[in-house]
Amino acid sequence: MIASELAIATSNLTKQFERHIAVNKLELEVQPGEVYGLIGPNGAGKTTLMRMLAAVEEPTTGEIHIYGDRLLTDNSHPRLKQKLGYLPDDFPLYEDLNVWDYLDYFARLYHLRLPHRRRRIQEVLELVQLTSKKNSNIKTLSRGMKQRLSLARTILHDPLLLLLDEPVSGLDPIARMQFREVIRILQSVGMTVLISSHVLSDLAELCTSVGIMELGSLVESTSLKDLYERLSHQQIIIKTLGDLNQLQQELKGFPNVEEWEIISHQNSLRVNFAGGDEESAKLLKHLIHKEIPIAEFHCTQEDLESIFLNLDHKQAS
Incomplete structure (x- = not known):
């Protein structure tokens, strides 16, 4: 499939830190509307790949295309970057703010204007089931609620591509189930999701396709159905x-x-x-x-x- 018809298409994508090659000539293709699971041990290059796809890290060599447009880390193509939502595994929360003010702050950074801004905050709070907590201080929330709040912040601007790096790490089974339900809803409205996780049972329930990374390389990239048929x-x-x-x-x-x-x-x-x-x-x-x-x-x-x-x-x- 040509790059213009893909949500993500990378070509010869490489990231080298001094003598260490974190991502090595990676060729990744993700279809629009997929939930694509990224699997691999610590140090496989998953987070570095995510950071490059989010335009946070600049590739050493190679190219990234998002919905047919080339992604660069400079100030070019701001509309392309607005299609991205990135949730890293270590993004801090401003715990002295309440839930509504926190989302309102980021909505302003995304240049959402009233009355659309207020309506969008209400929509994402309903989606992540935090409407009843909108006036609560963030520090009083459970870990699962904080993670859903982080997801709400990530989708405020209604991105086409959502990049989630270990979003369920440390969550209990109920919190993971709630998080999975939100991802399913986002997929149902056409959002493409790339998600990395060590909780493979969650990925098996969510994903349409998976990629397995080892030492910076993509050793498998296929539909979940094909993977089961060939290797299970x-x-x-x-x-x-x-x-x-x-x-x-x-x-x-x-x-x-x-x-x-x-x-x-x-x-x-x-x-x-x-x-x-x-x-x-x-x-x-x-x-x-x-x-x-x-x-x-x-x-x-x-x-x-x-x-x-x-x-x-x-x-x-």
Whole structure:
């Protein structure tokens, strides 16, 4: 696809700090309206990439195009930068302000004028479910509320592209769920979202595509569906009411059974299985024929975290 039809298109994008190459000749393409998840260990280059996409960091070499226009860190093309919303993982909050005044301050920086400014602040407060807190001091908010407030500040100017660097770091499960719901709403109205996170279960629920970074390079960039089809193994959870050793003996040498892991507290096995539905049905039939007292036989797929760990292990070996 040509760059003008992409939300993000980078070419030979490189960032070098003295002798360290943080991002290495990276070619990234993100479709409009996608939620694109960026995965990788600490030091992989995710934050540096985000900073370059937000025009905070200047590339050493290479180009960035946002919706077909070239992005530069100088004062050129201010309308292009207005399409960006960037939430870094360390952006400070002015905790002595109340919620409304904080958003009003940034809305003025975005040159939003009355009455649109007031209406927009009300809209984002409703979106992030903080309307009831509009007169509260920021220092009294929970961590999850503060993060949603930071997101509200980031989308005040209604950007086309939202860049989120570890936005759910340190949040509890309920706060992460609330944050995910906001991202889904933003995607539904056409906003493109690039999000990095170490909480891969969240990315698996949110993302349409993922990119996996390793040592500054993009080693995978594909739709989540394609990633699962290519790299996710089928797994079968088998629980027996009988002897676990007997179950393992019956699995040895059976076609498509690759390896298994004992879930001892459940008297179960997690079996990596190379076959499809027909072959797994044959395995179940075999175990029943051998009078193994099966209490559970459940087929599933490896999750995104397992895929990432397996891929990372292959890269290291």
